[in-house]
Amino acid sequence: MLHVPGHPVERARFPVIDIHTHLAFSAKSEKGVAMGEERKFLATAEELLEVMDRKNIRIMVNLTGGTGAGLAKSLKRYDEVHPGRFLTFTEPLWGRSHQADYPKFQAEEIAQAKQAGARGLKILKTLGLYLRKDLTSGPLIKVDDPRFDPMWDTCGELSLPVAIHVSDPEAFFLETDRFNERFEELSNHPTWSFHGRDFPSNRELLEARNRVFARHPKTQFIALHVGNNAENLASVSECLERFPNMHVEIGARIGELGRQPRTARKFFDRFQDRILFGTDAVPNGVETPQQIFGDKLYEIYYRFLETEDEYFDYAPAPVPPQGRWQIYGLGLPEGVLQKVYNGNAARLLGLRD
Numbered sequence: 001m002l003h004v005p006g007h008p009v010e011r012a013r014f015p016v017i018d019i020h021t022h023l024a025f026s027a028k029s030e031k032g033v034a035m036g037e038e039r040k041f042l043a044t045a046e047e048l049l050e051v052m053d054r055k056n057i058r059i060m061v062n063l064t065g066g067t068g069a070g071l072a073k074s075l076k077r078y079d080e081v082h083p084g085r086f087l088t089f090t091e092p093l094w095g096r097s098h099q100a101d102y103p104k105f106q107a108e109e110i111a112q113a114k115q116a117g118a119r120g121l122k123i124l125k126t127l128g129l130y131l132r133k134d135l136t137s138g139p140l141i142k143v144d145d146p147r148f149d150p151m152w153d154t155c156g157e158l159s160l161p162v163a164i165h166v167s168d169p170e171a172f173f174l175e176t177d178r179f180n181e182r183f184e185e186l187s188n189h190p191t192w193s194f195h196g197r198d199f200p201s202n203r204e205l206l207e208a209r210n211r212v213f214a215r216h217p218k219t220q221f222i223a224l225h226v227g228n229n230a231e232n233l234a235s236v237s238e239c240l241e242r243f244p245n246m247h248v249e250i251g252a253r254i255g256e257l258g259r260q261p262r263t264a265r266k267f268f269d270r271f272q273d274r275i276l277f278g279t280d281a282v283p284n285g286v287e288t289p290q291q292i293f294g295d296k297l298y299e300i301y302y303r304f305l306e307t308e309d310e311y312f313d314y315a316p317a318p319v320p321p322q323g324r325w326q327i328y329g330l331g332l333p334e335g336v337l338q339k340v341y342n343g344n345a346a347r348l349l350g351l352r353d
């Protein structure tokens with residue numbers, strides 16, 4: 001029964017670069033590890049462009065562009081047909097990570113992917129939570145395993161930013177019981193729980209990630225989902241202070257940011273040069289309502305960033321999918337908005353206006 005004014009935002013104030021979208025996925029995967037190069041595409045470029053033009057989205061960055069022949073297909077389907085509207089990231093070939101020559105092989109693959117047109121590297125949470133010594137069996141491979149060092153270094157040398165997803169929300173590491181604030185979500189998706197078994201803690205995963213940031217200062221990292229610690233902006237702030245090569249992106253975390261609007265607003269002011277706009281949008285992503293690509297999703301993000309509206313939905317869904325609360329807008333000033341919407345991403349991607 002709350003009566004407060006609402007200010008819908010249909011178009012973003014400035015052209016948007018959405019740094020975090022998924023326009024394709026690996027066609028085959030086993031226990032969370034992608035196998036082979038084949039891609040499954042989720043939408044045509046034309047379907048996407050209609051929404052992009054309406055919502056003032058200049059560029060969509062498809063993070064899961066794949067490798068080899070799959071990457072070539074991704075580039076052909078989006079980047080090459082509509083230059084300037086789509087950019088594609090490549091991914092590591094996890095399927096070879098258990099082989100002795102992998103470090104060198106993977107570094108060379110990255111260089112080839114850049115040649116082919118890839119604009120960055122994407123790391124899914126596969127690293128740290130799924131990838132094991134013998135791919136799908138044996139102990140989990142650590143995020144800071146030295147076999148990946150040549151890959152991180154090559155990205156730095158070739159000015160390819162690394163969009164990295166490590167760990168997951170804090171609640172996913174706790175028991176799925178009545179005390180878990182994301183009980184419904186975890187009950188709907190039991191495989192998202194990393195409680196128990198041989199999973200490392202949230203903290204151990206983020207610390208391993210931090211050691212990678214520290215070891216590769218010339219490589220630019222975009223820590224997705226607000227560094228996967230949006231519930232704890234004090235901790236994210238500490239990391240951003242420690243690692244000048246770390247940036248964050250806000251995809252699928254406005255539910256977290258928007259329930260602490262005063263803390264979040266200060267965070268945006270302080271790190272306005274290091275925060276990137278992203279949504280984690282998945283065309284037809286019905287399983288994750290907070291990520292369904294479309295007009296409604298972008299309108300919520302714009303309202304959150306641009307207005308001071310109070311207590312509204314953070315996802316286009318009848319029930320808030322990541323916890324039953326609502327959010328408050330940040331009302332960011334124009335200068336900060338412009339950096340978050342496109343300036344920071346353009347700089348990292350090496351784009352010129």
Ligand SMILES: [Zn+2]
Nearest residue numbers: 020021022280
């Ligand atoms: Zn994502």
